[in-house]
Amino acid sequence: xSKQTKVALVVGAQGVIGRHLIDHLSMLEDWQxxxxxxxxxxxQGRVRHIAVDLLDIDDTRxxxxxxxxxxxxxxxxxxxxxxxxxxxxxxxxxxxxxVDVIEPVAKGLEHISxxxxxxxxxxxxxxxxxxxxxxxxxxxxxEFMHDQQRFLEERQHGKAWNWSAIRPAVVGGxxxxxxxxxxxxxxxxxxISKELGLPLRFPGKPGAYDHxxxxxxxxxxxxxxxxxxxxxxxxxxxFNITNGDLFRWNEMWPFIADYFGLEVAPPLPLSLxxxxxxKAPLWRTMGERxxxxxxxxxxxxxxxxxxxxxxxxxxxxxxxSKARRFGFHEHVETKAMFTRLFDDFRQRKIIP
Numbered sequence: 001x002s003k004q005t006k007v008a009l010v011v012g013a014q015g016v017i018g019r020h021l022i023d024h025l026s027m028l029e030d031w032q033x034x035x036x037x038x039x040x041x042x043x044q045g046r047v048r049h050i051a052v053d054l055l056d057i058d059d060t061r062x063x064x065x066x067x068x069x070x071x072x073x074x075x076x077x078x079x080x081x082x083x084x085x086x087x088x089x090x091x092x093x094x095x096x097x098x099v100d101v102i103e104p105v106a107k108g109l110e111h112i113s114x115x116x117x118x119x120x121x122x123x124x125x126x127x128x129x130x131x132x133x134x135x136x137x138x139x140x141x142x143e144f145m146h147d148q149q150r151f152l153e154e155r156q157h158g159k160a161w162n163w164s165a166i167r168p169a170v171v172g173g174x175x176x177x178x179x180x181x182x183x184x185x186x187x188x189x190x191x192i193s194k195e196l197g198l199p200l201r202f203p204g205k206p207g208a209y210d211h212x213x214x215x216x217x218x219x220x221x222x223x224x225x226x227x228x229x230x231x232x233x234x235x236x237x238x239f240n241i242t243n244g245d246l247f248r249w250n251e252m253w254p255f256i257a258d259y260f261g262l263e264v265a266p267p268l269p270l271s272l273x274x275x276x277x278x279k280a281p282l283w284r285t286m287g288e289r290x291x292x293x294x295x296x297x298x299x300x301x302x303x304x305x306x307x308x309x310x311x312x313x314x315x316x317x318x319x320x321s322k323a324r325r326f327g328f329h330e331h332v333e334t335k336a337m338f339t340r341l342f343d344d345f346r347q348r349k350i351i352p
Contacts, residue, residue: 006031006110006230007069011098012077013037013049016173016181016218017115021074022047024222034067036077036098054094055079060101070106072229073098076115080179084124084142091144092151099155109161111229114152116145116167116238118318127314130212134167134238134322149238162235164228166221167318169242170309172337173218174344176299182215183341184350185306189272190260191351192279195286200257202249203270204310209249213316214242217332227328234326240318244331249310255335259342272310273303290352300350 008025012018013035025031026047033047040051052063054077075098079090095114103109118124121132122139129136138146152163172183193200202209224241228234257264280297287294345351 006071007067008033009036009064009067009070009073009098009102010034011036011054011073011075011094012115013041014039014175014177015076015078016171016175016178017076017168017221018074019175020173020218021076021222021225024219024226028226032069034070036064054097055090057097057100060097064098064101065105067102068105068107070102071108071110073102073109073112074115074225074229075113078180088142088144088147092147095148096151099152103155103159103161111161111235112152112156112163113225113229114148114163114165115225116149116165118167118169118316119143120145120149120165120167120238121318123312123316124308130315130317131319132240132317133319134240153236156236164225164234164236165238166225166228167238167240168216168221169214169240169316169318171216171218171221172334172341174341174348176295176350179302180305181302182306182309183338184300184345185272185302186256186338187260187342187345187351188283188300189276189306190256190262191286192276192282194260194262194352195282199263199265200253200260201265201270202253202267202310203272203275203307204249204267205269205313206267207313208310209253209267211313211315212246212248213312214246214318215334215337216242217334217337220330220332223330224323224328228323231327237322237326239323239326239328240320241323241328242318242320243334243337244320245334246317247334252335252338256338259339272306276301276303286352291349292352293349295350 010018010022014037025033035049041049050063053059077094081087122128170182254264
């Protein structure tokens with residue numbers, strides 16, 4: 001107990017990023033972990049879970065008001081909305097509610113880590129300056145990530161705690177029921193293509209097949225996030241965190257097809273959100289025949305996000321050298337990441 005000197009509050013504990021962050025923290029002897037999510041979770045070891053609606057300030061006060069021991073807040077929560085403008089109110093409100101409740105009671109608060117992404121650079125809007133750097137200028141609002149960081153910057157003035165902003169590329173990890181799980185979407189799409197006797201076609205926009213992009217392994221991201229939160233030199237800084245390699249789908253797609261034993265056919269623009277809308281019965285049949293774990297179709301579907309990523313007919317990558325200059329030198333080969341994730345999906349009986 002004497003070594004457990006830090007208490008992490010992981011906000012968004014059931015997402016791809018939050019789950020891997022908790023897994024990493026739970027292996028470190030000097031951390032206790034409290035995970036927040038709408039669904040809650042099962043307590044285990046030094047990790048306990050709290051189900052809370054962070055958009056409800058009364059529920060937030062009730063559930064978080066006694067967490068006086070928190071030293072580090074890792075904010076990874078996200079609520080999806082149909083448009084970029086509609087993302088601002090809920091995503092800003094959740095962060096504000098957490099800080100409003102935790103800051104007054106957690107007298108030993110040291111750090112608030114904010115999870116961001118390339119939306120900070122306008123990557124979701126269209127072609128932008130690459131490689132994106134942490135010093136790049138902001139763009140015309142609305143953008144909730146800008147509002148969240150500005151809130152922390154203003155709130156931190158004169159306080160003992162500091163903040164960091166972590167900016168991954170597309171994150172690769174294992175988490176069911178997550179709206180932004182590209183690796184799982186690819187694995188399910190490939191599995192259904194094989195079931196139907198089809199080659200694996202890249203379903204993105206013309207041009208997306210040939211442009212540069214990068215990804216961020218969820219495990220690497222967790223280690224980098226904790227590093228930035230505990231390294232004094234990283235106080236009040238933003239960092240791009242990526243695997244360290246660039247790729248094009250025209251090279252990665254045949255590699256993925258080979259993993260699943262599929263041929264590759266020429267790209268063809270397909271909306272996965274549309275073509276997968278009627279595949280739940282087929283998936284259920286496949287699950288019964290192959291002995292898959294009883295996950296619902298919704299739990300393994302991230303089609304809107306996959307369509308979004310496959311629509312990038314422009315380069316999508318950042319400069320990761322700042323983190324290296326500050327002392328974080330880990331890297332992951334993206335092909336090895338995909339292989340490990342697909343193996344994991346199979347071992348967990350998520351895919352055939």
